[in-house]
Amino acid sequence: MINIQNLHKKFGKNQVLSGVDLSIEDGGIFAVLGPNGSGKTTLIKSILGMVIPNKGNISVLDANIRNSWRYRQEIDYLPQIANFPGNLKVKELIRMIKDLRQKPSDEEKLIEVFTLEPFLDKKLSTLSGGTKQKVNIVLTFMFDSPLMILDEPTTGLDPLSLIRLKELIKEEKQKGKTILITSHIMQFVEEMADEIVYLLEGKIYFRGSMKDLKTKTGQADFEHAIAAISTQTADA
Amino acid sequence: MLKILKYSFYDLIRSRWSYVYFLFYLALGFVLLFLNNDLSKAVITLMNVIIVLVPLIGTIFGVMYFYNSKEFTELLLAQPLKRSSIFLGQYFGVAGSLTLSLVLGLGIPFVLYGLFRSEAIWDFTLLLVTGAFLTFIFTALAFNIALSNENKIKGFGYAVLLWLFLAVIYDGLFLLSLIVFEEYPLDSFSLAATMFNPIDLSRTLILLKLDISALLGYTGAIFKQFFGTNLGLMVSVGVLLLWTLLPIWRLSFKSKRKDF
Numbered sequence: 001m002i003n004i005q006n007l008h009k010k011f012g013k014n015q016v017l018s019g020v021d022l023s024i025e026d027g028g029i030f031a032v033l034g035p036n037g038s039g040k041t042t043l044i045k046s047i048l049g050m051v052i053p054n055k056g057n058i059s060v061l062d063a064n065i066r067n068s069w070r071y072r073q074e075i076d077y078l079p080q081i082a083n084f085p086g087n088l089k090v091k092e093l094i095r096m097i098k099d100l101r102q103k104p105s106d107e108e109k110l111i112e113v114f115t116l117e118p119f120l121d122k123k124l125s126t127l128s129g130g131t132k133q134k135v136n137i138v139l140t141f142m143f144d145s146p147l148m149i150l151d152e153p154t155t156g157l158d159p160l161s162l163i164r165l166k167e168l169i170k171e172e173k174q175k176g177k178t179i180l181i182t183s184h185i186m187q188f189v190e191e192m193a194d195e196i197v198y199l200l201e202g203k204i205y206f207r208g209s210m211k212d213l214k215t216k217t218g219q220a221d222f223e224h225a226i227a228a229i230s231t232q233t234a235d236a
Numbered sequence: 237m238l239k240i241l242k243y244s245f246y247d248l249i250r251s252r253w254s255y256v257y258f259l260f261y262l263a264l265g266f267v268l269l270f271l272n273n274d275l276s277k278a279v280i281t282l283m284n285v286i287i288v289l290v291p292l293i294g295t296i297f298g299v300m301y302f303y304n305s306k307e308f309t310e311l312l313l314a315q316p317l318k319r320s321s322i323f324l325g326q327y328f329g330v331a332g333s334l335t336l337s338l339v340l341g342l343g344i345p346f347v348l349y350g351l352f353r354s355e356a357i358w359d360f361t362l363l364l365v366t367g368a369f370l371t372f373i374f375t376a377l378a379f380n381i382a383l384s385n386e387n388k389i390k391g392f393g394y395a396v397l398l399w400l401f402l403a404v405i406y407d408g409l410f411l412l413s414l415i416v417f418e419e420y421p422l423d424s425f426s427l428a429a430t431m432f433n434p435i436d437l438s439r440t441l442i443l444l445k446l447d448i449s450a451l452l453g454y455t456g457a458i459f460k461q462f463f464g465t466n467l468g469l470m471v472s473v474g475v476l477l478l479w480t481l482l483p484i485w486r487l488s489f490k491s492k493r494k495d496f
Contacts, residue, residue, distance in 0.1 A: 045496070048313075050495070051496065052493060069316055069317060069319070071316075075314075077314040079310070079314065083307035084307055084311065085247070085311070087247065100315050101315060101316065
């Protein structure tokens, strides 16, 4: 599904990614974890072609993504901070994205799931953070693409919506999709992810299942295992 | 690209600033016709306003729109769209809506006054075409500045400086150099100097068409002498076209290499 070789990215003097090699197979939920500033978002944005790497190759669905844009038709992306044009109404935004992607979409069901009907005629600038995130989720999940990339999907959601989101993600996984998630909420990751990719200082420090991680760090609890992996390296 | 253009265009058409800009030209047109009572004279006065004001509005609007639509741009970048079409679509949306405000705002009063039955119709059309050129040129320059400067204040500053330089300072320097080097033949120098400033070029273009030698000034006279009226018109339109295309090309080139 995704194949990354020797990816380097520098912003000014700040080396964010230094030689990431990663291959992600078809199907399953992959959690990209790492401390703040470890390059998770940069990695994701490189896959999306929003950040242009200094060095290295990325291929999505067996095609190199350099100078290409059509492959994004096969990706549903949930951005980290839902920044939408404020003068648009929710309804207009949904219509616009549908018009731009020209793909069959299923937004009615999602609007119902997240009880967004009362907000459809409101401007995006008047919505609360959580509601914006729900709109964000609707925009991402309404298309049926083989690859989903979710950057901090739980931000600002109330408990009920969080449960609904988890159900949605599991449904998508059942359909055999590949889902990439970043999150700092460890319970969420533990519940959802099949595999962990741990980024540290611009490199992949650990890649494997939850069980491998626990054995490696000698911790019984996932949250502590992640904490341990960060401190181990800090000591080293 | 057309879809992005459509959304940017509608977005701007609905915004308050487009109306303000449109109403300003509408008022200006009516007031000038009321005061001058003569279409040709109104065209000359209008030229002096347009040549300074249109670049200023194009610059400020371009920079403002670019920075304000950052979210919109980021949303679009994750969609299956070509980068150059995102930026070019936005650019043509801005430049197009500004041009529309200009053409409608000035066109309505002049048409009501009886433009179609007047001799001045070609002069007036040329004025609007030049105004459109200046809008496209300065919006493109502003987009380039905004694309290259992450910092809004800096970008805004550079854009206003650019306008100030081309609209005011350039002429000052030009005149100064004419005085300092008056002993030398300055024909080709002033010809080139005019070409390098789209505002001067537009002024020369309109004055050539209006055929008012008294207002042509030194550069205009040389222009006329060198090219003759018709060739002069064509050369200046050609150079204005270059002034439009080069920044657009850079915009599309630079946008492909930027990180978001």
